[in-house]
Amino acid sequence: MYHVLRCPGCAIFTYADRFERWKLCHVCGEVINVKAVPHYLDVRDYRDAEEVVNQLEDYLYISGRQDLSQNELLTLRSEYSSWLRLQNAEPPAP
Ligand SMILES: [Zn+2]
Numbered sequence: 001m002y003h004v005l006r007c008p009g010c011a012i013f014t015y016a017d018r019f020e021r022w023k024l025c026h027v028c029g030e031v032i033n034v035k036a037v038p039h040y041l042d043v044r045d046y047r048d049a050e051e052v053v054n055q056l057e058d059y060l061y062i063s064g065r066q067d068l069s070q071n072e073l074l075t076l077r078s079e080y081s082s083w084l085r086l087q088n089a090e091p092p093a094p
Contacts, residue, residue: 002049003039004056007032011066013040013056015049040073041080052080 001018009030016023016034023032
C-alpha cells in the first residue's frame with residue numbers, strides 16, 4: 001500500500017510506501033516524515049499513486065486553488081474505493 005501525500009516544503013504531491021518512514025522530495029529536497037504529514041489517499045500500488053498524484057496536480061492547477069476541501073477529499077477516497085471494487089470485479093486478463 002502507498003500513501004499519497006504532499007511535501008510540506010514545496011506542496012508538490014508525491015507518494016510513499018507505507019513502510020517508508022522518510023521520503024526525499026524530488027523537487028525541493030525536503031526530507032518528508034511520512035508518518036507526520038496528512039495522507040490524502042491510500043492506494044494499492046505505485047501506479048495508482050502516480051496516477052492520483054498527476055490528477056491531483058492537474059485538478060488544483062485547473063481549479064486555481066491551493067488545496068482540496070474536506071468534501072473533495074472524501075469524494076476522492078470514496079471514488080477510489082468504488083473504482084477499486086470495479087477493478088477487482090473484472091475477470092483476470094488472459
Ligand atoms: Zn518539496
